[in-house]
Amino acid sequence: MALSWRSWLANEGSKHLFLFFWLSLNVWLFGKTFLLYNQGLQYYYLHQMLGLGLCVSRASASVLNLNCCLVLLPMCRVLLAFLRGSQKVASKKTRRLLDKSKTFHVTCGVTICIFSVLHVAAHLVNALNFSENYSEEFVTLNAANYRGEDPRKLLFATVPGLTGVIMVLVLFLMCTASTYAIRVSNYDIFWYTHNLFFVFYMLLMLHVSGGVLKYQTNLEEHPPGCFNPNKTLRQNLTVPKAFEELFPDYTTEPFPEDLPVPEPFVQNSFMRVCSEEPKFQSHFPETWFWISGPLCLYCVERLYRYIRSNKPVTITSVISHPSNVLEVRMVKDDFEARPGQYVILHCPRVSALESHPFTLTMCPTDTKATFGVHLKVVGDWTERFRDLLLLHSNQDTEILPIFQQRRYPKVYVDGPFGSPFEESLNYEVSLCVAGGIGVTPFASVLNTLLDGWKCYKLRRLYFIWVCRDIESFHWFADLLCMLHNKLWQENRPDYINIQLYLSQTDGIQKIIGEKYQALNSRLLIGRPRWKLLFDDIAKCNRRKTIGVFCCGPNKISKILHKLSNSSNSYGTRFEYNKESFS
Numbered sequence: 197m198a199l200s201w202r203s204w205l206a207n208e209g210s211k212h213l214f215l216f217f218w219l220s221l222n223v224w225l226f227g228k229t230f231l232l233y234n235q236g237l238q239y240y241y242l243h244q245m246l247g248l249g250l251c252v253s254r255a256s257a258s259v260l261n262l263n264c265c266l267v268l269l270p271m272c273r274v275l276l277a278f279l280r281g282s283q284k285v286a287s288k289k290t291r292r293l294l295d296k297s298k299t300f301h302v303t304c305g306v307t308i309c310i311f312s313v314l315h316v317a318a319h320l321v322n323a324l325n326f327s328e329n330y331s332e333e334f335v336t337l338n339a340a341n342y343r344g345e346d347p348r349k350l351l352f353a354t355v356p357g358l359t360g361v362i363m364v365l366v367l368f369l370m371c372t373a374s375t376y377a378i379r380v381s382n383y384d385i386f387w388y389t390h391n392l393f394f395v396f397y398m399l400l401m402l403h404v405s406g407g408v409l410k411y412q413t414n415l416e417e418h419p420p421g422c423f424n425p426n427k428t429l430r431q432n433l434t435v436p437k438a439f440e441e442l443f444p445d446y447t448t449e450p451f452p453e454d455l456p457v458p459e460p461f462v463q464n465s466f467m468r469v470c471s472e473e474p475k476f477q478s479h480f481p482e483t484w485f486w487i488s489g490p491l492c493l494y495c496v497e498r499l500y501r502y503i504r505s506n507k508p509v510t511i512t513s514v515i516s517h518p519s520n521v522l523e524v525r526m527v528k529d530d531f532e533a534r535p536g537q538y539v540i541l542h543c544p545r546v547s548a549l550e551s552h553p554f555t556l557t558m559c560p561t562d563t564k565a566t567f568g569v570h571l572k573v574v575g576d577w578t579e580r581f582r583d584l585l586l587l588h589s590n591q592d593t594e595i596l597p598i599f600q601q602r603r604y605p606k607v608y609v610d611g612p613f614g615s616p617f618e619e620s621l622n623y624e625v626s627l628c629v630a631g632g633i634g635v636t637p638f639a640s641v642l643n644t645l646l647d648g649w650k651c652y653k654l655r656r657l658y659f660i661w662v663c664r665d666i667e668s669f670h671w672f673a674d675l676l677c678m679l680h681n682k683l684w685q686e687n688r689p690d691y692i693n694i695q696l697y698l699s700q701t702d703g704i705q706k707i708i709g710e711k712y713q714a715l716n717s718r719l720l721i722g723r724p725r726w727k728l729l730f731d732d733i734a735k736c737n738r739r740k741t742i743g744v745f746c747c748g749p750n751k752i753s754k755i756l757h758k759l760s761n762s763s764n765s766y767g768t769r770f771e772y773n774k775e776s777f778s
């Protein structure tokens with residue numbers, strides 16, 4: 197399969213180029229800081245004591261500062277939704293980069309883990325060197341109290357050491373709980389451990405306030421390696437002969453300020469004369485500058501989200517659909533959303549702290565304030581949520597009226613937040629592929645088109661929905677039929693191309709009798725032949741850019757991603773998008 201470099205650049209190239217730039221930036225920052233501490237005169241004495249451990253620890257710390265600063269920004273959902281929806285970012289390619297916020301967050305997290313290992317290893321070496329290379333000549337420069345002090349005291353009996361050990365434990369918990377296996381098997385563990393980030397940042401601010409590593413402040417008065425005649429150095433230094441003849445009885449008396457130093461001594465290239473002892477000072481905690489801005493921004497956003505979502509929604513109806521799917525319709529004052537966005541639901545009776553994202557399947561409009569979500573009952577949270585909502589209902593398909601609202605548990609909605617599917621209406625041609633419950637992002641798009649399609653750029657929509665069982669199509673069968681009939685009445689039957697695929701069958705090939713004839717004729721048995729499908733779409737839309745949107749299993753996503761990057765003989769370019777909650 198030939199690779200289209202233009203399609204690759206549109207789909208993967210921008211991400212890979214950005215990741216390459218980010219890696220290069222981290223390596224450059226590490227190298228620059230390493231050279232600064234290795235060659236900087238202000239760190240001469242500290243470097244003599246600690247060696248390369250100083251350079252590696254400070255270089256890795258600079259990279260950690262950068263990544264700890266930026267790792268929070270992709271989690272500012274309100275900011276990202278504002279940038280996307282306000283059209284402040286006019287370029288479609290740049291807006292698509294916003295959809296990679298989760299990837300950037302993960303990249304920063306992995307970078308923090310890698311350079312934390314370097315940072316910890318370097319400081320273990322530093323603790324040993326502080327103990328073994330204790331200098332009585334520069335007492336203020338030492339972190340140890342005496343030569344041969346147990347290095348473990350520096351790790352567990354000092355603020356920088358103890359906070360560092362606790363941060364390593366917190367980071368270890370966050371990293372291990374972020375793995376795919378943990379997130380799939382027990383999302384609660386991932387959610388609770390990830391919220392330890394606040395503890396991590398508080399410890400980080402304490403960690404850098406210890407002032408263990410110091411630099412010299414009086415380089416002009418005391419150049420590194422100079423000779424101070426006001427101090428006895430006979431046991432460690434050979435004094436020039438001219439100096440001994442002038443001061444035969446010199447011990448600890450100060451050097452006379454009005455007496456000139458002999459010429460041979462001044463011209464000695466091996467030694468320079470200094471006027472005072474070296475003075476050392478701790479750095480101001482630069483980490484505070486790095487993390488204070490993003491941390492404050494994130495905290496302000498969380499406060500804003502809390503205030504915005506502190507009023508419970510009014511649940512108007514709850515519908516239990518086949519295949520363990522629950523539909524919840526709600527209203528909320530001043531709630532506005534765009535098709536393709538998602539919200540975060542929080543039910544205190546289910547869990548006091550836990551909340552989950554769900555894509556909107558119905559958005560409020562000028563004529564109706566109702567919005568809704570469809571959720572697949574999988575896992576403890578959704579099971580408890582379903583039981584609370586349907587506690588008083590004995591009929592699975594019953595629509596509960598609004599006057600029974602007092603029976604429902606309190607539900608809070610945070611959002612809406614942006615997603616890649618907002619762009620589906622901004623292409624002239626879009627291909628939307630859904631697998632099972634992955635149809636939910638497209639449901640809001642279809643509902644929006646049902647209200648009116650002429651105001652959008654979209655002029656042709658290919659809708660592919662793959663399900664394992666026939667009953668799953670019932671979720672949105674009515675919506676698809678209404679949209680199909682509306683477009684036929686407006687003489688635009690070619691506006692939407694619906695293809696339904698039943699991947700597993702027991703011989704039943706119709707959805708439901710005569711009611712869904714429009715869908716029965718579009719129901720196919722088996723799996724889509726993706727290559728032929730892409731070739732047919734490219735042939736019918738020559739030299740156009742087609743937005744490809746996928747929400748479903750990774751297997752389908754990988755196939756579509758690969759086909760979007762492949763070339764074709766029709767000059768058609770496919771831009772790939774995939775749902776990813778941040």
